[in-house]
Amino acid sequence: MNINSTLISGYQALNDLGYLLQDKRAALLVTDKNIAVIPAVQSVIEQVCGKVASLKMIDNVPPEPRAQDVEAIVASLGGKSFDLVIGIGGGSVLDVAKLLSVLCIGGAPDLTALLAGEKPQKRITSLLIPTTAGTGSEATPNAILAIPERETKVGIISPVMLPDYVALVPELTVSMPASIASSTGIDALCHLIECFTSVAANPVSDNYALMGLKKLFANLEIAVARPDNLAARLEMLWASYYGGAAITHAGTHLVHAMSYPLGGKYHIPHGVANAILLAPCMRFIRPAAVAKFAQAYDLVPDAITSLSDEEKSHALVEYFSALVQRLKLPASLEALGIGREHLPYLVEAALDVQRLMKNVPTQVGADDVRHLYLTLFQTQDC
Template identity: 65%
Template sequence: MNISSTILSGYQVLEDVNYLIDKTQKVLLVTDKNIVSLPVAAKFIRHIQQIAQDVTIINDVPPEPSNHDVEALLSRLPHQDFDLVIGLGGGSVLDVTKLLSVLAIQGSSANLQQLLSGEKPVKRCRSILVPTTAGTGSEATPNAILAIPEKNTKVGIISAVLLPDYVFLVPELTTSMPAHIAASTGIDALCHLIECFTSNIANPVSDNYALTGLAKLLVNIETVVKQPENLAARLEMLWASYYGGAAIAHSGTHLVHAMSYPLGGKYHIPHGVANAILLAPCMRFIQKVASEKLAVVYALLPTADLSLTDEQKAEALVDYFYSLVNGLGLPTTLNQLNIPDSDLPYLVDAALNVQRLMKNVPRTVSREDVTAIYQSLY
């Protein structure tokens, strides 16, 4: 899949948006309540309003948005013939922005229900995505993920048409993230990178993105949690997140994400937290069949012992994942999330139903395997 987005990155790079907006354009800016309170974000929004004469703002995208949330947002728009859509926020905001770039234009070829049923969009208006977290990589993926409450799960709408024209990677926008958000979104990016690298559909292009991102992430993830004002580390994490999204566009995640979807769909567990709980157990499950690749990733750690065998390096990497999640203060059990073990049958059924991702696991996965992984988290 060709990613043709233009990327602008660095401190104060938002000022370059001047060159991308014509004052006669109808602009839709999408964000959420947390972002609009940030001084840097508020300044950017005011700047957009000064450049363009017609600016509509959606500032209440909910976390883990559902199909109903998107329909509600669409119904509130004063018109649906925008020239430019700008998304400013985390993964939920960016996913909604991508969908609105397709749905909020004149002559839209499909409604949301048709997209959820598998119909592919054929056009969108121009779009700019500005991530404020370093985790989802949504700005680099052809995916938009929505919760479907009636089915207690999530569904991915996937099309290259959703990829944006421009991406801004702005480190100062991420400094206000609380430590637990920086940790969970960082682990989300780590899951994207390591899953795409070990997926059975991995290829040289996705491997290149994954390894480049992992080299940045493994050196910086703990720094951004402990030193929120470290702009150099923040920018490296934004790039790691972007590379994770690019890896998804050319490969695909697998077991961690398949098993985390039910946690978000039914219990509304933040996506990064759900992935964090599952990261090490799922990597342990594929360890034997993916030892060579896991050994390559282990070698990227600053403290790596390169004298170990590949099998020992793979073992050490999984151990590191356990200690990393614990050290970042993220939950490590389903008990901590108040998910009763009586719900185990539902979790197993729902995870196995995510065949889009399960088929990417580099070894055969049985019902008993999925059950055992979930059970290990109690």
């Protein structure tokens, strides 16, 4: 699957959007209320208002959008036509913007049809601008929606949803609280290491994964501790983008499959759920991915390169565990109010995410998933 997006990157890279807007008449801008007030976002809005005849702004995208949320947004637009969709925000906002780029066009399948597997054939011109460095949504053909009646999340996937333009602008990420920078950064890490070890991994996805891992290992903790470090923030945006590109060419597996029920039923933030699962899941798949774990470990700052591949693979898992602790992210499900009585549901729901489970590089069954969830109850919050 080719990614043909034009990339715009760097500090103040959005200061002049005239060349993107010169032939546009009606724009739809998708964001949320917290993002809309950021000065740099206000500047984008002012530019769009000055160049297009009509601007409609949707600023109420929820953190974990449901299918009915998207349907309500479509209904509120009343069939109005647009020739540009701009998404500015985290992964949820960008996913909704991608969906609107294919739903708000004449003759498009509706959301029910997309959820049933029908594929869109065309989209409105789209520009995606991430304000967090984690989901990589701007580089994936996926849009993830919560389905409350099934207590899970589902992905709508089509290369048509890949955007025309992507802007990676570090000043838009400096307002992220440390907890969000940490959890979204771990989300990007999960994308990179899962795609690197997926059974669907290939030279293209491996290149993206290795470039992203190198940037993430070197910059995540700096970006969290020093939000005004624009160089580190930009490197994290690129790490996140590479994670999304790796997803597009390979796919995630065990961490994401097991985190979906935590988000779908218990509304645990996606990056937090992934952080809890990262080290246990990587420890489980390690024997099947020793060489790749060793390759990834060599990118860790101060890596001991004289170790054997087997030793490096163990060291990488321990690095993941220590990183989550240093970032002060939760380390147990009890800390999030989820008790052991929920185990049967969690196991069944995770195994149901076959789209991702089929990418795990080793055999995984119900007993394995149950044991992995159990380790999250045995771990104490750091």
